[in-house]
Amino acid sequence: MTVAFGSRPYTRLRVEQHGPVGWLIFDRPAAANAMDAAMFDELERAWVELEAEPSVRVIVNTGEGRSFQTGVDVVQMARDQDALREHSRRTREARLRFTAWHCDVWKPVIAAVNGTCAGGGLHFVADADIVIAASDATFVDPHVSVGQVSAYEGIALARKSPMEPILRMALVGRHERIDAARAYRLGIISQVVDPPERLREEAQALAEKIAKNSPAAMAATKRALWGALETGLTEACRAGAGHLVSMWGHPDQEEGPRAFAEQRDAQWAAIEGRQPGIGAHQGG
């Protein structure tokens, strides 16, 4: 079942719900899904709406057409001075609001990379919990080949995967690509889908597996593990202890073992709606 989603229509994205899975699909295929001002606005709205909807347990992010995402649409942004100014301000102040991580989404997020993921598109790989890709997907960071700095995407990727390939991608620029098979071996992604046409089907299947787990336990797990990227090991473990204990006494901790013993699916407590301001990383 496909359900159109959201308070207002989307023009640059398709936002849908398929069972317990929310889908956020970049939908500017004629522009290789590059982000213009309207898409930036819609991305923030879509993440917030998907996070707030209790029947959405897991979110899949993919693209329409031959590209997954190719970063900022510089030409389009230049025509909209207000939007450009606002995006520049957010970039300068590190207050971006277009990925799940920026928007404090604590539901599991799967990036399903179809085709080309270039430059700013790597934000959505860096900031997802799980990344899978079609076998014909490619990863390239052309920033330095057009006189731009590569920063946020590589900073996060360097903390989540071996750093040398990330530095190589950032410094070689448009003169080389990483293919899906290499990304898989490096652990940047965890699954290569072949043939590529089966990407969405596999993403939905993976998301449905994840949707069987306790939403509250997954949200606390996500906070604990992303917290590990913020501090030293001992401090992260201390903070992790807090997330661990946050589930003690929660109904899911009774229901989980009981459902397992009774060999049935667990009936999890619905997760509470988003709690604004709780995110560790956008505190300023």
Place this chain on the structure above:
Amino acid sequence: MGDYEHLIVERHGPVGWLINNRPDALNAMNAKMRDEFADAWIELDRDPEVRVIVHTGAGRAFQTGVDVAEIASDGVGMQRYRESVEQWDLHFTSWHQQVWKPVITAVNGICCGGGFHWVADADIVIAASDAQFFDPHVSIGQVVSIEAIGLIRKMPAEAVMRMAFVGRHERMSAQRAYELGMISQVVDPPERLREEAQALAEKIAKNSPAAMAATKRALWGALETGLTEACRAGAGHLVSMWGHPDQEEGPRAFAEKRDAEWVPLEGTSESE
């Protein structure tokens, strides 16, 4: 500068080469070589003709760390280095010397012990197919510390721990290093290592020097702090290019299908 006993410094087009040149001692680093490294990195970093730096070794080893023979025979031993290590005042890698040009380490043959400093501190590492990696420190009663601290933040930790504890009793192949993402390219046959390194460096030399320097600062900054703080610092590096001529030239050259004419990077060593 420019006159070295244990290093060779060369320029091939836009690529500066730094070659370890004590092949009879497997390129082990004696006190003189250690001092020469400090000068050679600065010389290449300050040369505006040099866009990218390749570091490799002459002979059958890349680097084998501190010259143990000198340590054992000169009556001073490791005490010679006590103050610089205690004060964290090292100057023999590009990272120590704050080189913000891209650095490629091209590992020929053996890389062991202190040789890992130049694997950990390079931006990009490639290796000949017969290269071998091992860390014998604990097998001769020495501590593994600084090299592995860098590596453990850049690649899967288990592999680094295994090398640290198995010591000289096991070697990692170039192929395994590639699988782990410690290196990004295995060159076969091994004789083609320098040719491939030059070709890779020339690709990189086509990119904006200023943008690469800022990118390098942003990404190495990711190893210093938490993710959010690193992104905030990264924003500063990102914005540092706004208004720079390369940001106009890059898209224009792309549209006109020609090579970009980048502004040369000013010498920045030790100006932080």
